[in-house]
Amino acid sequence: MKHRLLFTGKKLIRMVLLLLGVSLAAFLLMSASPLDPLQTNVGQAALGTMSQEQIAKLEDYWGVNTPPAERYLGWLGDFVRGDMGTSLLYRQPVSTVIGQRLQNSLWLMAFAWVISGVLGLTLGVIAGANRGRLADKLIRGYCLLISSTPAFWLALLLLVIFSVWLGLFPIGLSVPIGADASSVTLADRLYHAFLPALTLSITGVANITMHTREKMADIMESDYVLFARAGGESAPSIVLRHGLRNVALPAITLQFASIIEIFGGSVLVEQVFSYPGLGQAAVSAGLGSDLPLLLGITVVSAAIVFGGNLIADLLYGVVDPKIRRGAAKR
Amino acid sequence: MKAWNGRKNALFLLAAAALVLCAVAVAGGLLGEQAMVTDFTRKNLAPCGQFLFGTDWMGRDMLSRTLTGLSLSIRIGLLTAAVSAIIALALGVASAVCGGWVDGVISWCIDLVMGIPHILLVMLISLAFGKDFVGVVAGVALSHWPSLARVIRGEVLQLRGAVYVRTAEKLGVPRLAIVRRHLLPHLLPQFLTGLVLQFPHAILHEASVTFLGFGLSPEQPAIGVILSESMSYLTTGKWWLAVFPGLSLVLIVMLFAAMGEQLRRLLDPASVHA
Numbered sequence: 001m002k003h004r005l006l007f008t009g010k011k012l013i014r015m016v017l018l019l020l021g022v023s024l025a026a027f028l029l030m031s032a033s034p035l036d037p038l039q040t041n042v043g044q045a046a047l048g049t050m051s052q053e054q055i056a057k058l059e060d061y062w063g064v065n066t067p068p069a070e071r072y073l074g075w076l077g078d079f080v081r082g083d084m085g086t087s088l089l090y091r092q093p094v095s096t097v098i099g100q101r102l103q104n105s106l107w108l109m110a111f112a113w114v115i116s117g118v119l120g121l122t123l124g125v126i127a128g129a130n131r132g133r134l135a136d137k138l139i140r141g142y143c144l145l146i147s148s149t150p151a152f153w154l155a156l157l158l159l160v161i162f163s164v165w166l167g168l169f170p171i172g173l174s175v176p177i178g179a180d181a182s183s184v185t186l187a188d189r190l191y192h193a194f195l196p197a198l199t200l201s202i203t204g205v206a207n208i209t210m211h212t213r214e215k216m217a218d219i220m221e222s223d224y225v226l227f228a229r230a231g232g233e234s235a236p237s238i239v240l241r242h243g244l245r246n247v248a249l250p251a252i253t254l255q256f257a258s259i260i261e262i263f264g265g266s267v268l269v270e271q272v273f274s275y276p277g278l279g280q281a282a283v284s285a286g287l288g289s290d291l292p293l294l295l296g297i298t299v300v301s302a303a304i305v306f307g308g309n310l311i312a313d314l315l316y317g318v319v320d321p322k323i324r325r326g327a328a329k330r
Numbered sequence: 331m332k333a334w335n336g337r338k339n340a341l342f343l344l345a346a347a348a349l350v351l352c353a354v355a356v357a358g359g360l361l362g363e364q365a366m367v368t369d370f371t372r373k374n375l376a377p378c379g380q381f382l383f384g385t386d387w388m389g390r391d392m393l394s395r396t397l398t399g400l401s402l403s404i405r406i407g408l409l410t411a412a413v414s415a416i417i418a419l420a421l422g423v424a425s426a427v428c429g430g431w432v433d434g435v436i437s438w439c440i441d442l443v444m445g446i447p448h449i450l451l452v453m454l455i456s457l458a459f460g461k462d463f464v465g466v467v468a469g470v471a472l473s474h475w476p477s478l479a480r481v482i483r484g485e486v487l488q489l490r491g492a493v494y495v496r497t498a499e500k501l502g503v504p505r506l507a508i509v510r511r512h513l514l515p516h517l518l519p520q521f522l523t524g525l526v527l528q529f530p531h532a533i534l535h536e537a538s539v540t541f542l543g544f545g546l547s548p549e550q551p552a553i554g555v556i557l558s559e560s561m562s563y564l565t566t567g568k569w570w571l572a573v574f575p576g577l578s579l580v581l582i583v584m585l586f587a588a589m590g591e592q593l594r595r596l597l598d599p600a601s602v603h604a
Contacts, residue, residue: 017438018438018441018442018445021438021442022442022445022446025442025446025454026446026454028458029454029455029457029458030454030457030458032458033457033458033459033460144584144587145580145584147530147587148530148534148580148583148584148587149580149583150534150537150538150541150576150579150580151538152537152538152541152557153557153572153576153579153580156557156560156561156564156572156576157572157573157576159564160564160569160572160573164564164569260444260445260447260448261447263447264447264448264449264450267447267449267450267542268449268538268541268542271541271542272561282450282453283453283542283543286453286454286457286542286544287542287543287544289457294454297450298446298450298454301446301447301450302445302446305445305446305447306445
């Protein structure tokens with residue numbers, strides 16, 4: 001038990017260091033930007049009509065005159081205490097904005113994550129077990145097509161077909177327009193999240209399938225599968241008893257590694273469907289030079305990604321007795 | 331004449347794909363002027379014989395706009411993939427050859443870059459460069475190297491155990507000479523394949539960030555810009571504004587992916603035994 005804790009502790013420390021690095025890198029990139037936040041958000045015309053004091057006030061608000069090092073340390077100090085600053089665009093605490101947006105996005109991403117994982121694993125196992133046959137060729141063709149398709153274009157296509165032509169689904173937003181927060185039902189939410197989630201699932205499948213297929217094909221060529229086949233075991237039983245068990249480890253890695261892709265996809269898809277999620281907030285923060293919000297979103301998304309990797313590392317030990325005992329020896 | 335074999339087939343496909351891509355790049359460059367011509371007598375035409383891809387709300391020919399956008403995408407893709415592959419090669423080799431703290435720092439950087447969602451990172455970098463053309467190129471180039479760097483690092487670590495490398499080390503051959511004479515030639519196939527397989531990603535990410543509004547100015551007919559403009563006209567039934575440009579982008583990306591696959595077949599026949 002002790003070595004597991006030690007292992008977890010080491011991973012946690014590495015994760016904290018990486019997060020620190022992410023925040024510093026993001027901060028440096030943003031402060032290197034030559035874009036003037038006043039020009040971007042207030043506009044040249046409005047600035048021209050303002051008095052010197054007003055401009056100075058605005059510069060103060062957007063933090064133009066504070067040196068970067070001071071700003072970063074200030075931000076970091078607040079962040080450790082749980083205060084992520086105030087979003088300049090939404091005029092709310094960053095943690096509130098992220099909390100609200102994440103709630104919307106989480107529906108979407110969790111749905112797409114589960115669907116693409118299950119579907120990807122199934123398709124990958126089928127293709128790998130039937131390598132070279134028709135099923136494999138079809139699945140591979142589908143994967144090549146999907147991995148060459150930009151997520152936002154697929155979203156546009158689905159939007160045109162299902163919302164504009166067939167009129168089956170709403171064009172955007174996460175809840176009906178003008179409805180009270182209290183009158184929004186679960187059905188409404190699902191109805192509005194369906195198309196974005198479908199897009200994300202379709203695009204997420206390709207990568208998982210291709211990698212699972214490769215692993216599965218390797219397993220099918222191994223000696224133990226040959227032995228089982230010689231012993232007269234049927235193909236489905238080989239896949240279930242030998243294939244799935246051995247493909248489990250890479251499948252876990254793939255499943256947790258796909259979080260980052262789903263997040264990236266959600267940024268684009270939310271933009272197309274004007275779905276008020278975290279990704280859309282990231283885009284408006286980026287376009288509007290809303291430094292605290294963009295920094296917060298970057299750190300939160302990186303934390304989700306690293307957290308996923310950590311869970312995958314811990315699950316290895318749970319799933320694979322070899323790793324469990326190997327770690328015990330050391 | 332020798333028999334037609336899989337190798338020749340791969341070579342033929344590779345050449346054909348390269349030719350098509352060159353043709354699109356050149357055609358787009360030549361049609362650049364025509365893509366900007368507005369003509370209000372022919373606006374919002376659905377695809378027909380004269381305008382294969384239709385025209386938009388300002389009467390611009392969508393076919394020449396699409397071709398111009400594609401050629402821009404191809405050029406950006408080539409540039410960014412080359413830059414990021416070279417970064418990956420340099421860092422991967424340095425990390426494996428130097429070891430110690432250099433390896434630690436580079437591996438940490440790889441983990442760091444891989445921990446930020448690609449699209450966010452491209453957004454951040456293009457912000458740092460001021461949301462223009464250079465920003466997009468830098469953003470895509472600086473965010474795509476980690477996975478290839480990791481592959482190259484692993485490869486070099488394996489090569490370092492090879493007898494001829496260890497012998498050279500014992501004979502006192504300088505490190506740089508070992509890298510140049512023994513490691514790089516072995517890495518070339520991996521590197522070239524990695525380079526070509528970067529194109530699809532690079533092009534897709536370039537299209538994505540321009541779609542979101544980072545980077546190229548609205549006047550430039552990049553595919554991302556064309557598609558984001560089309561969004562406001564989709565609900566009124568002008569589907570051709572989005573469908574054809576997107577479809578041609580998918581085709582171009584698939585061509586690049588196919589090229590990478592064929593190149594792998596030629597350079598590394600052992601890995602493709604299916």
